[in-house]
Amino acid sequence: MTIDAALPSPPRRKRPSIFARIWAGQAGPVAVVCAAILGFWYVMCLPMNGDLPSMPPGGTLAERYAAAWALDRPVLPAPHQVLMELRTSTCGRLASEAAFPSAEFIGNFFSCEIRWTPRNLLFHAVVTVSSTLVGFGLGALLGIGLAVLIVHSVTLRKSLMPWIIASQTIPILAIAPIIIVVLANQGITGLLPKAIISAYLCFFPVAIGMVKGLNSPDVLSLDLMRTYNASRLETFLKLRLPAAVPFLFASLKVAIAISLVGAIVGELPSGATAGLGARMLSGSYYGQTVQIWAALFLAAFVAALMVALVGVIERGILKAMGARP
Amino acid sequence: MDAQQRNDKAQADAAARPVIEARDLSLTFETGDGPVYALSHVDLSVNEGEFVSFIGPSGCGKTTLLRVIADLEHATSGTITVNGLTPEQARLARQYGYVFQAPALYPWRTVIKNVMLPLEIMGMGRAEREERARRNLDLVNLAGFDKKFPWQLSGGMQQRASIARALSFDPKLLLMDEPFGALDEIVRDKLNEQLLRLWDDTGKTVVFVTHSIPEAVFLSTKIVVMSPRPGRIIDIIPCDFPRDRTLDIRETPEFLAVAHRVREGLRAGHSYDD
Numbered sequence: 001m002t003i004d005a006a007l008p009s010p011p012r013r014k015r016p017s018i019f020a021r022i023w024a025g026q027a028g029p030v031a032v033v034c035a036a037i038l039g040f041w042y043v044m045c046l047p048m049n050g051d052l053p054s055m056p057p058g059g060t061l062a063e064r065y066a067a068a069w070a071l072d073r074p075v076l077p078a079p080h081q082v083l084m085e086l087r088t089s090t091c092g093r094l095a096s097e098a099a100f101p102s103a104e105f106i107g108n109f110f111s112c113e114i115r116w117t118p119r120n121l122l123f124h125a126v127v128t129v130s131s132t133l134v135g136f137g138l139g140a141l142l143g144i145g146l147a148v149l150i151v152h153s154v155t156l157r158k159s160l161m162p163w164i165i166a167s168q169t170i171p172i173l174a175i176a177p178i179i180i181v182v183l184a185n186q187g188i189t190g191l192l193p194k195a196i197i198s199a200y201l202c203f204f205p206v207a208i209g210m211v212k213g214l215n216s217p218d219v220l221s222l223d224l225m226r227t228y229n230a231s232r233l234e235t236f237l238k239l240r241l242p243a244a245v246p247f248l249f250a251s252l253k254v255a256i257a258i259s260l261v262g263a264i265v266g267e268l269p270s271g272a273t274a275g276l277g278a279r280m281l282s283g284s285y286y287g288q289t290v291q292i293w294a295a296l297f298l299a300a301f302v303a304a305l306m307v308a309l310v311g312v313i314e315r316g317i318l319k320a321m322g323a324r325p
Numbered sequence: 326m327d328a329q330q331r332n333d334k335a336q337a338d339a340a341a342r343p344v345i346e347a348r349d350l351s352l353t354f355e356t357g358d359g360p361v362y363a364l365s366h367v368d369l370s371v372n373e374g375e376f377v378s379f380i381g382p383s384g385c386g387k388t389t390l391l392r393v394i395a396d397l398e399h400a401t402s403g404t405i406t407v408n409g410l411t412p413e414q415a416r417l418a419r420q421y422g423y424v425f426q427a428p429a430l431y432p433w434r435t436v437i438k439n440v441m442l443p444l445e446i447m448g449m450g451r452a453e454r455e456e457r458a459r460r461n462l463d464l465v466n467l468a469g470f471d472k473k474f475p476w477q478l479s480g481g482m483q484q485r486a487s488i489a490r491a492l493s494f495d496p497k498l499l500l501m502d503e504p505f506g507a508l509d510e511i512v513r514d515k516l517n518e519q520l521l522r523l524w525d526d527t528g529k530t531v532v533f534v535t536h537s538i539p540e541a542v543f544l545s546t547k548i549v550v551m552s553p554r555p556g557r558i559i560d561i562i563p564c565d566f567p568r569d570r571t572l573d574i575r576e577t578p579e580f581l582a583v584a585h586r587v588r589e590g591l592r593a594g595h596s597y598d599d
């Protein structure tokens with residue numbers, strides 16, 4: 001008999017139930033917080049909308065809530081109004097007037113045929129996302145480039161660093177119209193001015209993160225390169241750059257989210273007719289609060305999607321670079 | 326001088342050819358609290374094929390001396406040559422391999438890629454890089470671990486990988502700065518034996534920094550006892566056990582006598598005072 005066989009085997013653990021596992025993960029707590037926010041939101045609709053002239057006078061509390069949740073131009077639209085606006089502004093009107101709990105309504109809600117017209121909210125999202133991505137690319141390259149210069153030259157660090165920090169103390173809302181006007185004067189309009197505003201915002205976290213990352217190798221690792229008589233370029237490529245990758249991705253996640261903010265802000269003063277920013281602006285002109293909220297939610301969703309995408313790429317690259325699972 | 330004489334002389338030179346020669350070497354660090362005399366009037370020579378240990382308490386300058394040899398620090402005064410060159414020339418010619426206190430493996434490289442790092446920098450071809458890396462991983466008993474990342478290895482294995490990396494470009498001189506200091510005694514004993522075999526097989530010159538008396542006596546052909554404030558050499562103790570010694574010699578009276586002399590040297594240098 002081997003020693004192994006003589007040892008008692010560990011007790012087999014019961015597999016936890018699906019509910020226990022959901023609760024142990026992120027889904028459970030997130031769902032609870034979401035439900036609390038939705039509840040609070042529905043409750044607040046009456047205090048916010050109750051004094052509007054479009055509210056019918058009198059009635060019980062239940063009637064007043066029902067009315068407050070169904071206004072055409074509420075101050076605070078109910079969540080389901082925003083959801084319906086998202087549905088109709090992306091896939092067109094529902095096929096019939098059937099109301100919520102019916103099977104017909106649910107069938108209508110999910111049978112979606114996207115018409116690619118400038119009235120479609122997805123069209124606006126694509127316009128904003130394209131300038132976001134161009135701006136993100138420009139900003140990331142600028143940030144990495146600045147970081148490389150700063151790490152390799154004390155003079156550049158001393159001269160550039162104050163300007164980099166000062167650049168972020170200027171409100172983007174103040175500088176965005178200037179950029180739009182100056183570039184329009186040079187005949188540059190459309191996507192590029194918005195992308196530049198995005199880049200202006202998002203180069204900063206990339207530069208700061210990369211400086212930290214490129215400086216992260218310890219003295220030992222740098223001394224090692226010295227004993228091999230490695231050139232600065234080799235030390236950069238084989239030590240500093242790989243060491244900076246985790247820092248870079250942490251910065252890129254911040255950068256892509258604020259790049260979207262930059263693109264939206266860039267659409268406000270430019271008189272743009274397309275883009276999520278333009279939709280928000282026209283919604284506020286015409287008192288279409290539901291439209292603003294729908295654009296807002298789509299923007300948040302798109303930002304979450306882009307951050308998640310960067311996260312997936314990060315995981316893949318870090319895994320290839322031997323990170324602990 | 327006839328051919329026979331010349332041959333004899335060449336052999337005699339080879340036997341005692343100095344690899345490292347330091348004369349009146351001093352190094353002072355200027356700090357905010359005033360100067361720190363890290364090394365003070367150090368005279369030392371290390372001959373080819375020797376295994377020389379620097380021993381002393383923390384702050385005695387043993388690591389600093391090793392770093393001066395490696396051109397990682399610069400002496401304030403005095404002269405030092407490495408293979409007849411200045412330390413800088415020797416470093417530029419990649420004449421030594423350096424093993425640090427920590428393995429300093431790059432975490433994003435597999436073990437074999439870590440061992441190949443110096444070879445890449447030297448511009449060696451892919452096939453030769455790989456062949457040399459495998460040979461040196463074999464030498465430190467890490468064959469089969471080439472595709473692993475450093476975190477998948479134990480501390481002792483990581484340090485062995487870093488020794489393989491230092492050996493990969495076949496330097497004649499190996500500088501080791503407390504390479505086993507962070508390991509437990511059982512692993513350390515095993516690695517000491519392996520290092521001794523390696524030194525015996527390859528005929529390298531090894532300069533080894535340690536603060537363990539048994540380690541120094543077991544490994545060395547020459548022990549340099551140092552003392553702090555200022556960092557200076559107290560005693561140089563020859564230690565000529567057979568090259569194929571095993572851990573068993575640590576119980577012999579000869580071994581204990583050398584260890585006693587090292588301890589006396591440390592005491593004379595006030596190493597045990599506060």
